[in-house]
Amino acid sequence: MKRIIICLLLVVVLFTGCTTLDLDKKSSELSNYYIDLDLNYEDKTALLNEVVDYINNEDIVLKELRFHLYPNAFKSRELSVLPVNEFNLSKAYPNGFDPGYIEINSVSIDGKDVNFTLLNEESILQVPLINELYPTERVKIEIDASICIPNVKHRFGYGDDTLNLCNFYPIACVYENGGFVQDRYCSNGDPFYSEVANYNVEVTYDSVLKLGASGECVKSSESNGLTTNFYEAKVVRDFGLVFSKKFEVVEKTVDDVLFTYMYYDDVNVEENLQAMIDAVTTFNNLLGKYPYSTLTAVKCDFSYGGMEYPNLILISDDVENVHDYINVIVHETGHQWFYGIVGNNEVKEAWLDEGLTEYITALFYELNPNYERTYDEVVGNALSSYLLFLDVYEDVFGERFDTSMNRELTEFNSEPEYTYLIYVKGLLMLDNLRDIVGDSGFFLGLKNYYENNKYGIATTDHFISALENATNKNLEGIINSWLDGSVVIKN
Numbered sequence: 001m002k003r004i005i006i007c008l009l010l011v012v013v014l015f016t017g018c019t020t021l022d023l024d025k026k027s028s029e030l031s032n033y034y035i036d037l038d039l040n041y042e043d044k045t046a047l048l049n050e051v052v053d054y055i056n057n058e059d060i061v062l063k064e065l066r067f068h069l070y071p072n073a074f075k076s077r078e079l080s081v082l083p084v085n086e087f088n089l090s091k092a093y094p095n096g097f098d099p100g101y102i103e104i105n106s107v108s109i110d111g112k113d114v115n116f117t118l119l120n121e122e123s124i125l126q127v128p129l130i131n132e133l134y135p136t137e138r139v140k141i142e143i144d145a146s147i148c149i150p151n152v153k154h155r156f157g158y159g160d161d162t163l164n165l166c167n168f169y170p171i172a173c174v175y176e177n178g179g180f181v182q183d184r185y186c187s188n189g190d191p192f193y194s195e196v197a198n199y200n201v202e203v204t205y206d207s208v209l210k211l212g213a214s215g216e217c218v219k220s221s222e223s224n225g226l227t228t229n230f231y232e233a234k235v236v237r238d239f240g241l242v243f244s245k246k247f248e249v250v251e252k253t254v255d256d257v258l259f260t261y262m263y264y265d266d267v268n269v270e271e272n273l274q275a276m277i278d279a280v281t282t283f284n285n286l287l288g289k290y291p292y293s294t295l296t297a298v299k300c301d302f303s304y305g306g307m308e309y310p311n312l313i314l315i316s317d318d319v320e321n322v323h324d325y326i327n328v329i330v331h332e333t334g335h336q337w338f339y340g341i342v343g344n345n346e347v348k349e350a351w352l353d354e355g356l357t358e359y360i361t362a363l364f365y366e367l368n369p370n371y372e373r374t375y376d377e378v379v380g381n382a383l384s385s386y387l388l389f390l391d392v393y394e395d396v397f398g399e400r401f402d403t404s405m406n407r408e409l410t411e412f413n414s415e416p417e418y419t420y421l422i423y424v425k426g427l428l429m430l431d432n433l434r435d436i437v438g439d440s441g442f443f444l445g446l447k448n449y450y451e452n453n454k455y456g457i458a459t460t461d462h463f464i465s466a467l468e469n470a471t472n473k474n475l476e477g478i479i480n481s482w483l484d485g486s487v488v489i490k491n
């Protein structure tokens, strides 16, 4: 049985209270998204007006910008990369395939229309700039678009109970290593990668609906059966919305954070809300304080367990077991730190957010014994299920299983392969590192990794150096051998 070193908790207290100032200072250096969305719930369509006040934070001159158009991944089953694989088709599309998309009507800069181009099966919007954009300069791009929401239980889609509008708007591609990163929406993992930005979102929708969203609702009005909400979210990596006619709502403010749980058909409401609060309290102490003023969890039509967005977590209504449901809440809350506040390329280095999040979920049970799961139990189950998976794979296919974790999402051959290597093996790797370096260095390393990379983008190298600096140990070899598959895991 392992124990956390209590003195680490004291360091966090020093940062408490600085978070609002932190966000204000950081927000002035970022791009701003001004989104105006009108949802037609009957037709499952929406009109979008988006102004991106884009800042060039690179050290080169930009002549164009590129944006992901994730909804177009749902346009046809004939595309070369798809968001739902063939094994999940009937679960995700219970009424058969239904197309969804975003159609770009116009793009303008300073009121002048520009000739935009759609690339890579309409997954990328390329916008030529009228004037070259020098480092630290800003440009305002206005995009008008029509959105069609598909009948699919996914991040972008609707089912019988909820309508999920996530990854629905054009979001700027990250520029790095001399080009824009344009990875496609795929069925493995969370294939997203973006920089933090500020969001001002005005959304109008049928008043029969209730809405859970990223950010803080700063104004709400109602007229002619339509509700308009204004949201502000500073220094976040994305913005998501989930609507439902069925939502019931519970709220609680703890330590200046408004926690909201929006649900239907739930007999465990107070416990679920409390799990989200306990998770934030635990990760505040373990890593650094949650810097935002809201966190909302929504129960929803979603075929994949759960999903994280800044200030917003989605929990699938397919998760029936109350303990598993809480586990999803804790895991998705953990992503607020790893993916949300500390970003990473989720396509290239999925272990970095999923492995860390799965591991801090195990730590949640260690630190909260009232949740009736122990750390040793979680790690023990991970080890035995991983070894069983390997055995079964090698028996069935008669070949050695490729246990490398440092692959792109599309390079995993199946969802189980992705899950066992990224989540399960990721957790086992972090447990092993903790054994090697000892508790005090390990927890200091986690805290340093968070503090050094918050609001930025981290890579495996950042993780290695945070842990090495905290422990004075050379860990590159062992971490890389876990990632490249050369470590042999035994019972």
Ligand SMILES: [Zn+2]
Pocket: 331, 335, 354, 357
């Ligand atoms: Zn996750």
